[in-house]
Amino acid sequence: MLEGAGFADWSLSLSQGCLCRSGQRLVAASTIAGVTDSAETPLPRRIAHLDMDAFYASVELLRYPQLKGLPLVIGGGRRAPDNALLQRYAGQPLSAIPVAEFPLLKDYTGRGVITTATYAARQFGIGSAMGLMKAARLCPQAILLPVDFAEYRRYSRLFKEVVLSMAPLMEDRGVDEVYIDFTDVPGGQRQGGRSLARLMQGAIADATGLSCSIGVAPNKLLAKMASEFNKPQGISIVQADDLQALIWPLACRKINGIGPKSEAKLQALGIETIADLAARPRAWLLQHFGKSHGAWLHEAAWGRDDRPVVTESEPVSMSRETTFERDLHAREDREELGAVFTALCEQVAADLQRKGYSGRTIGIKLRYADFKTATRDITLELPVADAAAIRLAAGQCLKRVPLAQRLRLLGVRVGALVRSGDAQALLAQGPRPGTRQRPVADPYTAPLF
Numbered sequence: 246m247l248e249g250a251g252f253a254d255w256s257l258s259l260s261q262g263c264l265c266r267s268g269q270r271l272v273a274a275s276t277i278a279g280v281t282d283s284a285e286t287p288l289p290r291r292i293a294h295l296d297m298d299a300f301y302a303s304v305e306l307l308r309y310p311q312l313k314g315l316p317l318v319i320g321g322g323r324r325a326p327d328n329a330l331l332q333r334y335a336g337q338p339l340s341a342i343p344v345a346e347f348p349l350l351k352d353y354t355g356r357g358v359i360t361t362a363t364y365a366a367r368q369f370g371i372g373s374a375m376g377l378m379k380a381a382r383l384c385p386q387a388i389l390l391p392v393d394f395a396e397y398r399r400y401s402r403l404f405k406e407v408v409l410s411m412a413p414l415m416e417d418r419g420v421d422e423v424y425i426d427f428t429d430v431p432g433g434q435r436q437g438g439r440s441l442a443r444l445m446q447g448a449i450a451d452a453t454g455l456s457c458s459i460g461v462a463p464n465k466l467l468a469k470m471a472s473e474f475n476k477p478q479g480i481s482i483v484q485a486d487d488l489q490a491l492i493w494p495l496a497c498r499k500i501n502g503i504g505p506k507s508e509a510k511l512q513a514l515g516i517e518t519i520a521d522l523a524a525r526p527r528a529w530l531l532q533h534f535g536k537s538h539g540a541w542l543h544e545a546a547w548g549r550d551d552r553p554v555v556t557e558s559e560p561v562s563m564s565r566e567t568t569f570e571r572d573l574h575a576r577e578d579r580e581e582l583g584a585v586f587t588a589l590c591e592q593v594a595a596d597l598q599r600k601g602y603s604g605r606t607i608g609i610k611l612r613y614a615d616f617k618t619a620t621r622d623i624t625l626e627l628p629v630a631d632a633a634a635i636r637l638a639a640g641q642c643l644k645r646v647p648l649a650q651r652l653r654l655l656g657v658r659v660g661a662l663v664r665s666g667d668a669q670a671l672l673a674q675g676p677r678p679g680t681r682q683r684p685v686a687d688p689y690t691a692p693l694f
């Protein structure tokens with residue numbers, strides 16, 4: 246069984262909750278021809294997006310510096326602290342393990358995917374989400390290392406602490422990226438934000454040994470695009486009047502929020518670049534994409550986005566999922582599936598308990614052999630965080646999905662999270678009207694999985 250990173254949509258997905266708007270703007274005083282204008286003029290918004298370079302791989306290179314410059318991919322399973330290689334070199338520094346001892350991509354068999362690849366490996370056309378065996382055909386000599394989420398989380402915390410020490414308005418956007426409001430930070434306006442971005446890159450490198458790329462722009466939408474312009478170790482500054490030169494030539498897909506489906510629809514309508522999108526009348530977009538999505542597409546194409554930098558966030562759901570080594574059948578592989586299902590529930594429960602949350606909405610996700618995906622969920626009257634209750638509710642969800650076809654992936658998710666302290670208070674209040682009872686063991690599902 247592979248522990249998939251499940252990165253794209255589910256795994257440990259920490260979505261944002263409460264909004265906290267950036268603080269008061271500073272007062273700018275300007276002197277023109279001897280006349281002092283002391284009116285309160287807000288400084289122009291300068292929003293940075295910071296994204297670590299080849300994050301998981303770069304963290305691995307800190308402990309295996311002998312692999313620097315070589316093609317390296319991360320994926321295929323979790324790092325076991327007692328694996329054969331580490332045992333053979335027990336007592337010696339990790340940096341002393343000879344390069345020739347590391348596993349190569351060409352020797353991998355299985356269905357794991359790449360979480361990330363170093364820039365040296367990307368030159369061979371391989372990258373995130375590609376199957377490891379396919380990648381092995383493109384770059385057989387790449388070194389393959391397993392994932393070590395605990396270590397990546399540790400470095401994630403470290404670099405965010407550095408950012409916060411320099412600029413207090415930071416929005417956490419996942420393990421390796423953040424938005425930062427530079428507007429009112431001393432020096433944040435200098436060179437459009439370049440000076441502060443450079444200082445930040447240096448401070449992060451000093452504290453962690455890792456490199457990052459930063460884009461600074463009038464808003465989050467443009468900053469996110471800008472941070473990719475000069476990766477790795479890049480700094481890109483976008484001003485409002487750069488839209489035509491820097492943003493419009495890009496493919497629509499570069500807009501964060503336009504995924505493969507929207508891209509295909511846009512292409513079918515003859516829209517390839519952001520310039521093509523900007524050229525369509527707003528009313529036309531509304532007609533083809535609906536009121537809200539159409540309006541958003543129009544605003545995005547014109548580089549407009551007034552979303553604030555959200556400084557406090559609460560996870561709204563936590564999940565775990567796994568892709569099987571071979572497709573499994575609900576009946577023929579009942580025992581194996583049942584064990585995986587229970588393990589996933591236990592993992593989510595452990596995640597919840599470690600982070601101090603409980604949740605009322607329990608969901609499952611299945612991906613069938615034909616890659617179609619099904620999800621179901623159930624909302625309980627009270628939040629739960631224990632594996633047995635999650636397992637029971639998830640089992641009820643399973644009853645509601647077709648199980649004739651083989652499965653390649655199974656996931657369990659707990660949503661509608663509340664802090665466990667708040668959950669205790671809810672428990673004391675008793676059940677809410679209109680929600681389901683805490684499930685009892687189900688004679689059909691319990692033996693099925």
Ligand code: TTP
Pocket residue numbers: 250251252253296297298299300301302359360361362373374420421476477
């Ligand atoms: P990214 O920031 O998308 O990628 P990256 O940091 O590896 O490389 P880049 O220099 O282009 O920013 O993702 C951050 C980490 O998230 C990445 O190191 C591994 C993980 N990840 C996955 O596990 N699966 C994925 O499909 C992607 C895109 C990332």
Ligand code: MG
Pocket residue numbers: 296297298299300421
């Ligand atoms: Mg990154």
Ligand code: MG
Pocket residue numbers: 296297421422
């Ligand atoms: Mg990222």
